[in-house]
Amino acid sequence: MYKHQNSRSSGSFGWVMQRVSGIVLVVVMIGHYILMHYHPENGHTYEAVLARMQSNWYRVLDLTFIVLGMYHGLNGVWSIFRDYRLKQWQSITILSLIIIFGLAFTLWGIKTILDIPYINGGSTAFFGN
Amino acid sequence: MAEYKTFNQKNWIKTNLDYRKDTGSWAWIFHRISGIALIGYLFLHIYSVSSLSQGRTAFNKFMEHYTGTFFSILEWLLFAFVLFHSLNGVRIVLVDWADGAKYHKSLYRFSIAVGLILFFAMGYIMFSHEIIKLFASH
Numbered sequence: 001m002y003k004h005q006n007s008r009s010s011g012s013f014g015w016v017m018q019r020v021s022g023i024v025l026v027v028v029m030i031g032h033y034i035l036m037h038y039h040p041e042n043g044h045t046y047e048a049v050l051a052r053m054q055s056n057w058y059r060v061l062d063l064t065f066i067v068l069g070m071y072h073g074l075n076g077v078w079s080i081f082r083d084y085r086l087k088q089w090q091s092i093t094i095l096s097l098i099i100i101f102g103l104a105f106t107l108w109g110i111k112t113i114l115d116i117p118y119i120n121g122g123s124t125a126f127f128g129n
Numbered sequence: 130m131a132e133y134k135t136f137n138q139k140n141w142i143k144t145n146l147d148y149r150k151d152t153g154s155w156a157w158i159f160h161r162i163s164g165i166a167l168i169g170y171l172f173l174h175i176y177s178v179s180s181l182s183q184g185r186t187a188f189n190k191f192m193e194h195y196t197g198t199f200f201s202i203l204e205w206l207l208f209a210f211v212l213f214h215s216l217n218g219v220r221i222v223l224v225d226w227a228d229g230a231k232y233h234k235s236l237y238r239f240s241i242a243v244g245l246i247l248f249f250a251m252g253y254i255m256f257s258h259e260i261i262k263l264f265a266s267h
Contacts, residue, residue: 019225022222023218023219025215029211029215033211037251044196045189045192046181046185046192047185049181049188073164073168073171074168076168077165077168080161080164084141105171105176108176109178111179112178112179112181112182115181
């Protein structure tokens with residue numbers, strides 16, 4: 001059996017999560033594409049986004065989409081690097097960059113969604129907005 | 130006994146290219162390329178949508194730059210990457226968890242066929258106005 005280098009974990013948790021998040025992403029991606037492209041204006045105007053974001057369900061869906069997409073993507077990038085025999089300083093640098101940029105862009109995306117205003121004075125109900 | 134060559138770490142690009150490639154190797158290569166492209170696009174996407182925070186005029190003005198045939202074609206090509214990565218991702222899950230190693234080659238061909246159909250269907254949805262105009266003028 002090959003002894004893994006540069007890591008104390010075998011990576012099996014990441015391996016399972018990559019498949020689980022991938023399956024969820026495929027399902028959400030189908031909805032995303034129907035929503036964005038069935039009518040061209042749906043995905044490309046402020047009015048359409050504002051109307052959609054009045055529902056907290058859409059907000060939660062989009063937040064999940066950002067977090068899962070970022071996790072799946074960056075876990076994938078890291079797993080590519082793990083295929084090569086990196087020196088310790090190299091893997092520390094690469095992993096740090098992945099985590100820093102991943103967190104920064106994830107938080108930026110979350111902020112973008114939370115910044116979109118509610119039209120009728122900040123209702124936080126899940127239904128009937 | 131077969132002889133095994135030791136992996137040439139110094140010249141790994143050439144070593145990789147020298148391998149004989151079958152269905153699975155191509156799927157692996159394209160999965161990586163499309164994956165890297167998609168995470169790159171996700172960063173770009175978060176950046177571009179962030180102008181939502183600056184309100185209606187800023188966002189609509191920003192989006193005006195990214196409309197038109199050229200960007201529609203880029204979006205369509207992006208869909209090809211999404212399709213390959215999704216369909217091959219499902220294939221990987223089936224290979225890992227559903228005995229897919231026994232039928233992974235036909236699964237690959239099936240995914241490519243389904244992907245091509247969905248790609249052109251999306252092309253029709255995205256460009257239907259232009260396509261209708263093209264035939265109406267004659």
